[in-house]
Amino acid sequence: MDTELIKGTLALLILSLLKRRPMYGYELAATVKQETDGAFDWKAGSLYPCLHKLEKDGLVRAAWEGRPEGRQRKYYHLTRDGETVLAERIQAWSSISQAVNRVLENPHEHE
Amino acid sequence: MDTELIKGTLALLILSLLKRRPMYGYELAATVKQETDGAFDWKAGSLYPCLHKLEKDGLVRAAWEGRPEGRQRKYYHLTRDGETVLAERIQAWSSISQAVNRVLENPHEHE
DNA sequence: GATAATATATAGGTATCCTATATATAGGCT
DNA sequence: AGCCTATATATAGGATACCTATATATTATC
Numbered sequence: 401m402d403t404e405l406i407k408g409t410l411a412l413l414i415l416s417l418l419k420r421r422p423m424y425g426y427e428l429a430a431t432v433k434q435e436t437d438g439a440f441d442w443k444a445g446s447l448y449p450c451l452h453k454l455e456k457d458g459l460v461r462a463a464w465e466g467r468p469e470g471r472q473r474k475y476y477h478l479t480r481d482g483e484t485v486l487a488e489r490i491q492a493w494s495s496i497s498q499a500v501n502r503v504l505e506n507p508h509e510h511e
Numbered sequence: 512m513d514t515e516l517i518k519g520t521l522a523l524l525i526l527s528l529l530k531r532r533p534m535y536g537y538e539l540a541a542t543v544k545q546e547t548d549g550a551f552d553w554k555a556g557s558l559y560p561c562l563h564k565l566e567k568d569g570l571v572r573a574a575w576e577g578r579p580e581g582r583q584r585k586y587y588h589l590t591r592d593g594e595t596v597l598a599e600r601i602q603a604w605s606s607i608s609q610a611v612n613r614v615l616e617n618p619h620e621h622e
Numbered sequence: 623g624a625t626a627a628t629a630t631a632t633a634g635g636t637a638t639c640c641t642a643t644a645t646a647t648a649g650g651c652t
Numbered sequence: 653a654g655c656c657t658a659t660a661t662a663t664a665g666g667a668t669a670c671c672t673a674t675a676t677a678t679t680a681t682c
């Protein structure tokens with residue numbers, strides 16, 4: 401996407417997706433791409449560093465899945481702190497998007 | 512604001528405010544702060560560089576106001592290109608905010 | 623004379639995204 | 653066998669848009 405507007409939505413949506421159930425990185429990207437009809441197409445170079453930071457901050461926890469076949473998968477699940485921060489960030493998103501819409505929808509004064 | 516979610520909204524809202532009527536920088540910040548109940552509190556160090564970039568990109572044009580009293584004011588008005596880009600960015604904002612809300616509002620699958 | 627509000631400007635730092643590159647497994651095509 | 657695609661994770665390096673701090677200038681208030 402060719403806009404700065406997506407900044408900050410990556411971590412927000414990862415936390416939101418993990419509230420549903422534990423997922424691995426590739427699955428998160430595929431899920432969000434499908435649900436947003438391609439509006440969000442997370443790159444590996446953004447996704448994995450973001451997951452590592454969320455883990456470092458204690459908002460998610462990771463566990464490798466022992467698969468007999470194929471590449472190993474690292475499943476992430478939301479921690480208690482992650483749930484708390486998610487609630488705060490949903491509130492922040494709501495507040496910001498409402499503020500933006502309020503300004504955008506304000507009628508013109510000229511003409 | 513302590514979030515990355517505001518990234519990109521600065522230029523979008525400046526263009527939107529200037530669509531109403533020409534304004535100067537300080538006025539833009541005061542207007543958006545008032546209309547959003549303080550949710551957006553633009554700092555001079557963000558605002559003026561952003562205005563300079565919009566001017567450099569040809570989306571706004573600036574003119575110093577000849578005031579007999581007080582500090583000079585630099586009024587900005589939207590150009591034709593600015594109107595075009597504003598329409599595109601409103602569309603981008605709409606697309607992104609809808610995509611975010613679609614993911615956030617998706618019901619949990621567990622429990 | 624000191625502070626606050628108005629008004630604009632730039633330098634330097636931080637954080638998040640991007641592209642590019644690397645590794646590893648598996649399946650399909652020629 | 654060789655190549656490409658899809659799955660799956662990882663890091664390095666670069667671009668950009670915010671932030672804080674600092675600077676300047678005018679006017680009003682204490």
